[in-house]
Amino acid sequence: MSSPPLDLYGRPRADRFMRALTAFGDTYIPFSTRPRRRRTPAARTTPPLNLVVAARRVEAEGVVSLRLAAPDGARLPAWQPGAHLDLQLPSGRRRQYSLCGDPADRTAYRIAVRRIETGGGGSIEVHDALAEGTRLTVKGPRNAFPFAAEPRVLLIAGGIGITPLLPMAREAARLGLDWRLVHTGRSRATLPFTDELRQLRGPVEILADDEHGIPDASDLLSRAPAGTAVYACGPGPMLDGIRAAFDDSPAAGLHFERFAAAPIRDGRPFELQLARSGRTLTVPADRSALDVLSEAVPAAAYSCRQGFCGVCRQRVLAGPVEHRDRRLTDAERTAGEMLVCVSRAPEGERLVLDL
Template identity: 65%
Template sequence: MGVYLPLTTARDGYGRRPAAEERPHRLTVARRRMVAEDVVSLRLTTPEGRLLPPWQPGAHLDLHLPSGRQRQYSLVGDPADRYAYTIAVRLIPDGAGGSAEVHRELGEGDRVTVRGPRNAFPFAGDRAVLLLAGGIGITPILPMAREAAWRGLDWRLVHSGRTRASLPFADELDRLARRHPGRVEILADDEHGVPDAAALLARAPEGAAVYCCGPAPMLDAVRGAFEDNGSGALHFERFGAPPIVDGEPFTLRLRDGRELAVPADRSALDVLRADNPATPYSCRQGFCGVCKLRVRSGAVQHRDRKLTPRQRADGEMLVCVSRAAAGTCLELDV
């Protein structure tokens, strides 16, 4: 039986550790285009036309918006194009405002700050791969497909979503399908029904590694069906926060003395944002560090993949994933 791999893999298929470019870059929106219903693509370049740091399929950028919001978006362009980064953003009408700001306020010629690239979803270049994308989840998957084709791997790609009009980068996928017949499949729910996870996994070449990015129900279904499948390994990336399945209720105490109850099924970040919507956050998965806060007292159950042992010992905490034991209190410096 295959094994589940964590979101962060130690080395890629070339034996390299995924590097993170920490220096911020001030970039210009050189091109903006709609690539599906409610999905906008942005091509970002330096004002001087300089080379940008290299990246590998699966990498993402931290995008710092003019409002101060920070969000993460997968790179969907060509890693060989060192003069531009391309991202795609789906509008989430009832979201926290980041996607709406990109759609409604960012235009060609506007400036944004980015950090990265970082890679928490590296493509290992296995001999055989099945690539599964749900909706906007095509963004990290498309560069993987291009690299798999370039390297001559045995690969398949399935892109699913509500309707064909809602699926981004249809033109790029069509070109890829024409160049590599039989390797790209588009499944629109209104034409084919909601895809069955076991049936999707059955498309994998023998012993293939599976890479999956999409909404939580799709990931949960694929993970549930994976144990009965003969595939070699499962790599996946979530759109947002993973579900809390083993949490216990605890309390946060703020500097002003107020106490906020954290239920077993919600994160500390959820509760803090309900109290103060300006509370900073980005990945909600414990690897970007944007939501880091200092704990003045209390024992933290650290669940992140970002903080060093020294940072934890100094009282730092990522409130998107880390918690406390049942009935205890964490006093925050906020």
């Protein structure tokens, strides 16, 4: 590079413009090209909704539907097929129920609940205690079973498992997808929403066990042409059968949601110690920490029993945790949080809970 020209007195001089430009580049270019930390938006907490049971209807033997609305008639938050609500029942129990109404109807939410005498008491409370006019605190809607609206769709519902799939069928019909739905159950009298299903513009099959026999998973999946996405919701044995037979089917993808706890896989016995009482509980290989904890502490909160809602969260003061949930962040796990419905400890270890 040549030297800058001399000034009037024969002295070397710097080009002021170039000096200013160089200074600007030395300062601005590194600043503008340095890696920038992406600012993560703060998680938004949706406040609970205070709703009222606006209508109650018997949909089938042992099944009632509830229409939940704002007391002042305000529009409710939007939702998509597959979403559910977290209900806090008058007893303090918290339970999750799929939305089975029309997402376009922002005036109310609809849920349907089958009475289960041998369950945890939530369904019995819904049937016996939630009359029209009852006020409820509700969280959501939240969606852990989203409908992707693939071009070809097979919907398989077992009993009350029709609740998340009914809005999916409506959406598939609205979008003009290549879809079909199969609804199975013990008898036609126990299957809810059969009239609504018949009104849909698409192939709907209703298979009652007392008429057609208990369906085989491979036979159900044979209704899926190559490339079909399968959405299934129902009892655990039905879902286990579908999962086992899926690889031999022509279907391309499987989405499913359980309404009961998943079977424990690779479980090992371990212990829970309740720090405040000093009580020690043994968790067998075939039971969850939540099962054992609920017997000792009946007020222990839970909902989904599948590791995604977070209601059963407990703080672990000591001991190694095998995290099996789909909810907690790495930071929450490091801080000692645990979802006792699915997570465990290694064999023979002891977890000390802040209880």
